[in-house]
Amino acid sequence: MKFFLDTANLDDIKHYAAMGLLDGVTTNPSLVAKTGKSLKQVITEICEVVDGPISAEVISTDKKGMIAEGLELAKIHKNVTIKVPLTEDGLGACRELAQQNIKVNVTLCFTSVQALLAAKAGATFISPFIGRLDDLGQMGLELIEDIREIYDNYAFPTEILVASVRSPQHVRFAAKIGADVCTVPPKVIGQLMKHPLTDTGLAQFLKDHEKSSE
Numbered sequence: 001m002k003f004f005l006d007t008a009n010l011d012d013i014k015h016y017a018a019m020g021l022l023d024g025v026t027t028n029p030s031l032v033a034k035t036g037k038s039l040k041q042v043i044t045e046i047c048e049v050v051d052g053p054i055s056a057e058v059i060s061t062d063k064k065g066m067i068a069e070g071l072e073l074a075k076i077h078k079n080v081t082i083k084v085p086l087t088e089d090g091l092g093a094c095r096e097l098a099q100q101n102i103k104v105n106v107t108l109c110f111t112s113v114q115a116l117l118a119a120k121a122g123a124t125f126i127s128p129f130i131g132r133l134d135d136l137g138q139m140g141l142e143l144i145e146d147i148r149e150i151y152d153n154y155a156f157p158t159e160i161l162v163a164s165v166r167s168p169q170h171v172r173f174a175a176k177i178g179a180d181v182c183t184v185p186p187k188v189i190g191q192l193m194k195h196p197l198t199d200t201g202l203a204q205f206l207k208d209h210e211k212s213s214e
């Protein structure tokens with residue numbers, strides 16, 4: 001399973017990229033707004049750090065506007081992936097951008113039939129938001145299972161990019177289900193590395209080492 005970092009924070013991206021953990025990055029307008037920079041600047045800087053798909057989301061809600069924005073954003077770097085919402089216009093824009101060999105990430109997916117439509121429209125990635133479904137008392141990971149089954153039934157090449165990830169358990173089950181990509185917030189990627197037994201075990205080893213002869 002590929003790991004994308006779900007952030008627009010360049011320091012976090014540099015930190016985890018230096019560890020070789022990142023296959024790509026996802027941003028959204030909320031994440032970009034936190035940086036105080038323009039979308040173009042944010043995406044340009046990320047592309048200099050990570051050599052993999054970098055998602056940049058359009059703001060237009062009509063097909064023509066999304067295509068125009070997508071074409072502009074795609075000029076920034078070959079790795080830029082255009083994020084469009086899973087609306088009728090978004091699917092239309094996805095189709096046209098895909099036909100121009102531009103990678104598209106269809107975002108804000110909440111049902112498996114929406115994911116089916118995105119695959120038909122030529123999406124490179126589908127982004128089901130599992131945490132937001134969990135927040136409503138639904139089972140976000142069941143959506144990933146359903147999409148995996150549907151895409152495998154018909155050998156759709158669209159990659160399942162698990163989004164709205166809130167915990168290490170989300171990452172664990174995304175990998176068990178066979179998601180192609182999990183986009184993980186910096187906080188969760190940090191949690192994945194930690195275990196109290198690692199810390200106490202290391203402390204004990206270091207303490208015992210002090211008793212060793214030189």
Ligand code: E4P
Pocket residue numbers: 006026027028107127129131132163164165183
């Ligand atoms: C990434 O592509 C999504 O925009 C992001 O994972 C949404 O996460 P949230 O539900 O925590 O805002």
